[in-house]
Amino acid sequence: MASQPLQVAGVAVSPDHYIDGQRVASASRFALHSPIDQRLLGEVAEGEPAHVEAAIAAAERAFPAWAALTAAERQPYLDRFADEIGRRAEAFCLLESNDAGVLLSRMQHGVVPRAMQNIRWFAAHALGLQDRPIDTEQAHHRVRHDPAGVVVVITPWNAPLMLSTWKLGPALAAGNTCILKPPEWAPLTCSLLADAAHAAGLPPGVFNVVQGAGATTGAQLVADPRIARVSFTGSVPTAKRIAQAAGANLVPCSLELGGKSPFIVLEDADIDAAAATGALMYRNAGQVCLAGTRFLVHQRVGDRFVAAMRATVERLQVGDPREPSTEVGPIIHPRQVERVLGYIDRAVAGGAQLLWGGKPHPFGAQYVQPTMLTGLQQSDEIVQNEVFGPVLTLQTFAGDDEAVALANGTDYGLGGVCYGETTHATAVADRVRTGFIWINSFGIRDLAAPFGGIKRSGIGREGGDWSFEFFCDVKDVVVPKKPFTPSFSHR
Numbered sequence: 001m002a003s004q005p006l007q008v009a010g011v012a013v014s015p016d017h018y019i020d021g022q023r024v025a026s027a028s029r030f031a032l033h034s035p036i037d038q039r040l041l042g043e044v045a046e047g048e049p050a051h052v053e054a055a056i057a058a059a060e061r062a063f064p065a066w067a068a069l070t071a072a073e074r075q076p077y078l079d080r081f082a083d084e085i086g087r088r089a090e091a092f093c094l095l096e097s098n099d100a101g102v103l104l105s106r107m108q109h110g111v112v113p114r115a116m117q118n119i120r121w122f123a124a125h126a127l128g129l130q131d132r133p134i135d136t137e138q139a140h141h142r143v144r145h146d147p148a149g150v151v152v153v154i155t156p157w158n159a160p161l162m163l164s165t166w167k168l169g170p171a172l173a174a175g176n177t178c179i180l181k182p183p184e185w186a187p188l189t190c191s192l193l194a195d196a197a198h199a200a201g202l203p204p205g206v207f208n209v210v211q212g213a214g215a216t217t218g219a220q221l222v223a224d225p226r227i228a229r230v231s232f233t234g235s236v237p238t239a240k241r242i243a244q245a246a247g248a249n250l251v252p253c254s255l256e257l258g259g260k261s262p263f264i265v266l267e268d269a270d271i272d273a274a275a276a277t278g279a280l281m282y283r284n285a286g287q288v289c290l291a292g293t294r295f296l297v298h299q300r301v302g303d304r305f306v307a308a309m310r311a312t313v314e315r316l317q318v319g320d321p322r323e324p325s326t327e328v329g330p331i332i333h334p335r336q337v338e339r340v341l342g343y344i345d346r347a348v349a350g351g352a353q354l355l356w357g358g359k360p361h362p363f364g365a366q367y368v369q370p371t372m373l374t375g376l377q378q379s380d381e382i383v384q385n386e387v388f389g390p391v392l393t394l395q396t397f398a399g400d401d402e403a404v405a406l407a408n409g410t411d412y413g414l415g416g417v418c419y420g421e422t423t424h425a426t427a428v429a430d431r432v433r434t435g436f437i438w439i440n441s442f443g444i445r446d447l448a449a450p451f452g453g454i455k456r457s458g459i460g461r462e463g464g465d466w467s468f469e470f471f472c473d474v475k476d477v478v479v480p481k482k483p484f485t486p487s488f489s490h491r
Helices: 049-068 071-087 089-100 104-129 160-173 188-199 214-223 236-247 271-286 302-313 334-349 400-407 422-429 464-471
Strands: 006-008 011-013 017-019 022-024 029-033 040-045 132-135 139-147 150-154 177-181 207-209 227-233 253-256 261-265 292-298 353-356 371-374 391-397 417-419 472-480
Touching: 006 040, 006 089, 011 089, 011 188, 017 049, 017 188, 040 188, 049 139, 049 150, 049 177, 049 207, 049 214, 071 089, 071 104, 071 160, 071 188, 089 104, 089 160, 089 188, 104 160, 104 464, 139 464, 150 160, 150 214, 160 177, 160 188, 160 227, 160 464, 177 214, 188 207, 214 227, 214 236, 227 236, 227 464, 236 253, 261 271, 261 400, 261 422, 271 292, 271 302, 271 391, 271 417, 292 302, 292 400, 302 353, 302 371, 302 391, 334 353, 334 371, 334 391, 391 400, 400 422, 417 422, 464 472
Parallel strands: 150 177, 150 227, 177 207, 227 253, 261 292, 261 417, 292 391, 371 391
Antiparallel strands: 006 011, 017 022, 017 207, 029 040, 132 139, 139 472, 353 371
């Protein structure tokens, strides 16, 4: 029997799993608190082994019929899915703002429209992947992108709706059936996503949601030999455990693991523009994997840049993410607050200087002041490790070679920003080892372009054809142009 819905900000949302087209309650539950003011939002179903088993079995049963559809036949289902997200736009905005602390304005103008686009765009893009021809001297090749099977999608708490749809769009469009494991600190928009899928008429078992902790529910999902693909966004330690469990069954994993990206300011940069963009790194309280958190500034413009960015940061409004004027909201969980403040305290104890911030913000228990530290060594942990909070570091350099060495001097390689005269900045950016880098800009994304990192920032790329290369089994059907003569010398 399904549980009574939770009431969050006037929105009714189910606390239960969604398995085989139905809501499924659980005797095990966990409490969910808002990062805004720590109020109890309710108790949510905790995945037990039986729920994981039921979801995998349902997805397996649904796979043959869903996979047998053409991309054109699946497209109407997914277009309706996007429409149903749009019909619930206000509910998605209110839930994620209260559940994850994301700015309500960002949900309204960025996240929900992008979530709809993620589903609709990949459904359309799949149409062009059917039977791609390659004609050679010897044969006609027909390259197929066949669905892989049951896919597990595990998303993080900093952007649960956007990142869920970013993965589900291509996975479903390719003909896979999916099990979504939401973040335990912010699962509510993933639950509402199940309502949208149900209303869109997705067949039972095609899309399932099983809530719970990564160490239990997630671990059981990724270790099951019936799983064909695992797509994960989150931390490096968790990714290692996922890869090890999936690797035992030779299951491919796509891993997007965050970063410690450089924000390079060259001597010929527009300092005011660089400083204004630099302040955007505090967006979502710094809980953004692709943010440029290590500022590398030419020593001749360092003072000017610090003054310009300080003036911008001092105007940032820290507060309730539901208020239109707020620009920096809360940190997701008390444990994350403790982690962020620990990095700051250890850096200062080790000799770093605070340019601004560095303390809890008086607005509330889960708020931290926008912070910038300098006087650091490249080997310092706050330079090397992802903090995932409103904490930036600043180092100076004397020339391009030093800037590149500092930029490349961590184990991460997700993104980057480079400000300077365009030709100069591009030449420097080409030498930075990273998955992508923005020149005199930040955050420009297109669904057709690849997204992902190198080194500890992950394995694989998402977006465009790259998503389908992962979520599909690529098959080459070869027809010779002339009669084939068997020979042991053939290769």
